[in-house]
Amino acid sequence: MLIVMKPSATARDIDAIVRLVEGIGLRAHPMPGATRTAIGITGNQGPIDGRRFENLPGVAEVIRVTKPYKLITLDLRPDKTVVRVGDATIGGSELAIIAGPCAIESREQAFVVAKVVQKSGVRFFRGCVWKPRTSPYTFQGLGAKAWEIMTAIRDEFGLKIVTEAVEESHVDLIEKYGDVIQIGARNMQNFSLLKRAGRSKLPVLLKRGMAATLEEWLLAAEYIMAEGNYNVILCERGVRTFAQHTRNTLDLASVPAIRRISHLPVIVDPSHGTGTAYMVTPLARSGVAVGADGLMIEVHNQPELALSDSAQALTISEYAQLIEEVRAIRNLIGSDAHGMSKPT
Ligand code: PEP
Ligand code: MN
Numbered sequence: 001m002l003i004v005m006k007p008s009a010t011a012r013d014i015d016a017i018v019r020l021v022e023g024i025g026l027r028a029h030p031m032p033g034a035t036r037t038a039i040g041i042t043g044n045q046g047p048i049d050g051r052r053f054e055n056l057p058g059v060a061e062v063i064r065v066t067k068p069y070k071l072i073t074l075d076l077r078p079d080k081t082v083v084r085v086g087d088a089t090i091g092g093s094e095l096a097i098i099a100g101p102c103a104i105e106s107r108e109q110a111f112v113v114a115k116v117v118q119k120s121g122v123r124f125f126r127g128c129v130w131k132p133r134t135s136p137y138t139f140q141g142l143g144a145k146a147w148e149i150m151t152a153i154r155d156e157f158g159l160k161i162v163t164e165a166v167e168e169s170h171v172d173l174i175e176k177y178g179d180v181i182q183i184g185a186r187n188m189q190n191f192s193l194l195k196r197a198g199r200s201k202l203p204v205l206l207k208r209g210m211a212a213t214l215e216e217w218l219l220a221a222e223y224i225m226a227e228g229n230y231n232v233i234l235c236e237r238g239v240r241t242f243a244q245h246t247r248n249t250l251d252l253a254s255v256p257a258i259r260r261i262s263h264l265p266v267i268v269d270p271s272h273g274t275g276t277a278y279m280v281t282p283l284a285r286s287g288v289a290v291g292a293d294g295l296m297i298e299v300h301n302q303p304e305l306a307l308s309d310s311a312q313a314l315t316i317s318e319y320a321q322l323i324e325e326v327r328a329i330r331n332l333i334g335s336d337a338h339g340m341s342k343p344t
């Protein structure tokens with residue numbers, strides 16, 4: 001159920017509804033918007049009789065939710081969510097780029113790349129501390145040692161740190177040393193991890209599972225939001241198909257499809273989405289053109305020596321060129337909710 005408040009509703013009116021909802025053992029999720037607040041209700045096993053809320057002060061409308069989603073929808077929040085990470089944003093007017101190596105391999109490697117990322121004016125630095133690998137015999141990440149490096153990078157370059165939580169205990173460490181919790185494709189339906197991230201105060205970057213439908217992906221976002229964390233960023237990173245010319249098939253149509261349903265920001269990852277360096281720039285350009293709020297890009301100082309995802313890592317000069325091109329495209333199309341019209 002969704003309770004839409006009148007534009008004139010006061011904080012007191014909203015509080016009263018929240019208390020009433022909680023009093024019957026349910027959870028209230030007030031979402032302030034530009035013109036009105038709506039309150040999403042979760043925790044009910046079946047339909048709730050909305051009539052009891054209809055006549056309360058400040059209530060404009062009570063809507064029964066018939067879709068599988070409650071909190072990600074435009075019905076709840078018609079304005080786009082802008083996720084704030086310190087003084088940087090994802091989903092705002094600026095194209096949000098998250099760049100860095102696949103994994104933190106050494107202090108030297110991470111520092112060289114971080115410097116390049118900072119110089120490009122990009123605000124977010126990625127790099128896996130823990131690597132979820134297909135084979136148990138390949139590089140699994142530096143773990144604790146990588147955190148020392150990440151902390152130094154954060155201090156020295158002022159970059160926001162994005163790294164993947166492979167298990168629940170990793171969320172505690174990201175809360176201590178990082179800025180954004182990444183949930184990887186392989187963990188998109190790890191429900192206890194989603195709930196743990198949902199209890200965090202940090203934004204969560206949720207990658208699409210490699211065989212996930214749009215609905216499954218959005219419901220994974222609901223898991224996070226139902227716990228009270230509304231700062232979720234969706235990341236399209238391709239799905240497994242019969243195609244053999246690319247590691248994954250980057251589903252760029254998911255961007256406008258999500259825009260039609262959800263207020264959450266969505267970014268595109270052409271690195272994992274293609275798995276091949278020569279395809280990264282063309283698909284990055286397309287991702288921005290299709291209206292994504294940002295990109296995730298893997299870049300390495302020596303791609304041929306990278307310990308993971310070597311084939312898809314851009315060189316430093318390829319990266320610099322890509323940033324210039326995607327910014328030009330973004331300037332052309334603007335940052336409106338659909339990414340389709342030119343700025344006025
Ligand atoms: C990554 O971002 O390094 C990663 C492992 O991505 P994905 O979960 O999309 O495979
Ligand atoms: Mn990678």
